[in-house]
Amino acid sequence: MYYGAIEAGGTKFVCAVVDEDMKILETITIPTDDPNVTMTETIKFFRGHELKSIGIGTFGPVEINPNSPDYGKILNTPKLKWRNFNLYKSLKLEFDVPIKIDTDVNAAALGEYMEGYGADKRSVLYLTIGTGVGGGFAIEGKTLFGLTHPEMGHLLVRPVEGDDFAGHCPTHGNCLEGMVAGPAIEARYGIKGHELGEDHVVWDYVADYLGQALMSYNLILSPEIVLIGGGVSQQAHLFPKIRAAFKKHMNGYMDHPTLKGNLEDYIMYPKNGQKAGLIGSIYLAKQAVEESK
Amino acid sequence: MYYGAIEAGGTKFVCAVVDEDMKILETITIPTDDPNVTMTETIKFFRGHELKSIGIGTFGPVEINPNSPDYGKILNTPKLKWRNFNLYKSLKLEFDVPIKIDTDVNAAALGEYMEGYGADKRSVLYLTIGTGVGGGFAIEGKTLFGLTHPEMGHLLVRPVEGDDFAGHCPTHGNCLEGMVAGPAIEARYGIKGHELGEDHVVWDYVADYLGQALMSYNLILSPEIVLIGGGVSQQAHLFPKIRAAFKKHMNGYMDHPTLKGNLEDYIMYPKNGQKAGLIGSIYLAKQAVEESK
Numbered sequence: 001m002y003y004g005a006i007e008a009g010g011t012k013f014v015c016a017v018v019d020e021d022m023k024i025l026e027t028i029t030i031p032t033d034d035p036n037v038t039m040t041e042t043i044k045f046f047r048g049h050e051l052k053s054i055g056i057g058t059f060g061p062v063e064i065n066p067n068s069p070d071y072g073k074i075l076n077t078p079k080l081k082w083r084n085f086n087l088y089k090s091l092k093l094e095f096d097v098p099i100k101i102d103t104d105v106n107a108a109a110l111g112e113y114m115e116g117y118g119a120d121k122r123s124v125l126y127l128t129i130g131t132g133v134g135g136g137f138a139i140e141g142k143t144l145f146g147l148t149h150p151e152m153g154h155l156l157v158r159p160v161e162g163d164d165f166a167g168h169c170p171t172h173g174n175c176l177e178g179m180v181a182g183p184a185i186e187a188r189y190g191i192k193g194h195e196l197g198e199d200h201v202v203w204d205y206v207a208d209y210l211g212q213a214l215m216s217y218n219l220i221l222s223p224e225i226v227l228i229g230g231g232v233s234q235q236a237h238l239f240p241k242i243r244a245a246f247k248k249h250m251n252g253y254m255d256h257p258t259l260k261g262n263l264e265d266y267i268m269y270p271k272n273g274q275k276a277g278l279i280g281s282i283y284l285a286k287q288a289v290e291e292s293k
Numbered sequence: 294m295y296y297g298a299i300e301a302g303g304t305k306f307v308c309a310v311v312d313e314d315m316k317i318l319e320t321i322t323i324p325t326d327d328p329n330v331t332m333t334e335t336i337k338f339f340r341g342h343e344l345k346s347i348g349i350g351t352f353g354p355v356e357i358n359p360n361s362p363d364y365g366k367i368l369n370t371p372k373l374k375w376r377n378f379n380l381y382k383s384l385k386l387e388f389d390v391p392i393k394i395d396t397d398v399n400a401a402a403l404g405e406y407m408e409g410y411g412a413d414k415r416s417v418l419y420l421t422i423g424t425g426v427g428g429g430f431a432i433e434g435k436t437l438f439g440l441t442h443p444e445m446g447h448l449l450v451r452p453v454e455g456d457d458f459a460g461h462c463p464t465h466g467n468c469l470e471g472m473v474a475g476p477a478i479e480a481r482y483g484i485k486g487h488e489l490g491e492d493h494v495v496w497d498y499v500a501d502y503l504g505q506a507l508m509s510y511n512l513i514l515s516p517e518i519v520l521i522g523g524g525v526s527q528q529a530h531l532f533p534k535i536r537a538a539f540k541k542h543m544n545g546y547m548d549h550p551t552l553k554g555n556l557e558d559y560i561m562y563p564k565n566g567q568k569a570g571l572i573g574s575i576y577l578a579k580q581a582v583e584e585s586k
Contacts (some may be wrong), residue, residue: 060419137513144514146416146517148515149515150512150514150546151547152512153511154512158449159454216513219443219445219446220445222440222442222507251465252464253444253447253465254440254441254465257572259440261541
């Protein structure tokens, strides 16, 4: 009997078959196309294996409250073909096993909590900064959701002095995502961020906005570690700037020893890199079994 | 056998003896003076009763991680006599029963979760706006803490157009607390907020800053209900303004039905008013027994 895991991303589905020792036996990557096409391929991949459960970390927004009749339904995504598509039901029709669905970022937080830099921590905040900005939170092995899942990318931030960019978020203009996501950086200058060079002033702005947001996350969640993944975070030179901006904005406020140091062990690139979400999805599959008992 | 409960506030300790049906049998109010004096009175009050456990919701900052050797220690409070005073140890020396300590605002969130407007909800955000601004969060019967307890009052907010007040927070200037706490309002005009009249422009500012903060809390925690207590929240006219500001800043972003309505059932004054913290402290005492088993 095997776990099935799906990291359902906006551009690709990464699926894995995993044994009970959490060892990945086989994976496949399927483009995120029309849901019928993508799901047919996904189901075909899993068909050849005897699954005991499935875990999914998906792009959103998605209904992740297990008590909702719409559990697993993709909500008002800009990917119109996926809007109102129910991932849970689509899989449940084919595989009569426990299925657990969470956001990609909650899955990544869980992945790092179980097998990454959060393995010795009580709580993990995972951020992704790429085509959008999102955040997930795992505490004592559980991920956080409320009325909806967190939407941490849309925090309001204060415009940095000298930065007159109006922002790129269609809803909030200059919220965090509107200022630091990949498309926002590209919208400023017409070229991609990684082509701008490490000394470009935009990285000071990006780091400052992230420092502000990290302050909010810290004051509200007080995570034991912060892991930042996603395309923009591939710019390694950003990390020292983000840590410095966080420290500047906190201004000595929090007294905990971990927050007094150089923060190199507090704000980090994930141990599992791009694989954190898939690893977390495996643990969602494991939790699906435990919770079905 | 009885539960002992203490709401340890900055100006007074409210202590209660409670039976196993959660009925309050006796209470006493003791000024928050020198800790030796206050604790002597507190201990004297409880001495006459056979306690099975004690629950405490206290002012902070305070160490609430039960795995810390400093569990129950008041940290860098401006109340110098209380700095480094260990509430837990002080009581444990006298009463050899399970003792659970949390922040006053986490206790209030728990109180509303158990016996207030959160009784049918999965999670409760409780804010207090008074001499300071603080927040607590209860989810599935547990309160939130991480490296430290939440310090939600110090979120950075965007200056509202027309408001040139530099803020009153000694650490962050114009953070939320620096703009909306009672002393901040008084520092603007030299008189207390409730003397300014309901039509004063300051309430528009205060509501806007709170609306911004509520957006951050919502995007991160997505609480099922938000309850706002404390002195400043006695200004009932503020609530419609706060709801409107929250709605304006969210700008339609979150899709959940509860957030689409008029928000009168989402952002409210606590059902238990000023008693939420004491009620929560009783449930902390109950949890102390359960967790000691």
